[in-house]
Amino acid sequence: MSKYSFDLKLKVVQDYKQGLGGYNFLAQKYNSNDMFQVRNWIKAYQSFGLDGLRRKRQSVSYSTEFKLNAVNLYLTTEKTYRELASELQMNNPALLKSWVISYRKQGELTFAPKLVEDLEKSQ
Missing domain, CATH: 1.10.10 (Arc Repressor Mutant, subunit A)
Incomplete structure (x- = not known):
């Protein structure tokens, strides 16, 4: 799976919030070619704010x-x-x-x- 920069994810989310396009359009605009990935970034931002767009450096262990x-x-x-x-x-x-x-x-x-x-x- 490709890694995307925080800045790219933030640009996509900002464009979405400004109504500049939907998942598919933004995926094409930013060469992601995966509208589901774009949707995931937007949902992560909506749930967790900027932290939702940052890569986790450590894996979380659940009991x-x-x-x-x-x-x-x-x-x-x-x-x-x-x-x-x-x-x-x-x-x-x-x-x-x-x-x-x-x-x-x-x-x-x-x-x-x-x-x-x-x-x-x-x-």
Whole structure:
């Protein structure tokens, strides 16, 4: 996946806010060729402000409890991945989606290796 500069993402968001084009037009204008990426930048900005456009230098590690709670919330509400991720202060709805898919295939066992690590850390 290509990395895009903060400045480019900000220009795209500013153009969108000023009504200078939709996702597809702005993707073409800025040579992204991916209107979904443009949409993701705009949604990230709307949810998290400028921080939503910055690349994370460190990956975030979520506890097993957090993952199970997030999956349960998704399965028991009518919220989209994006809505729930925003509510949970996650900037990556695709990560939540991958947890749900894994959970549907393997149940809670999908997080079992992490469960063992969490138990060992708590002792």
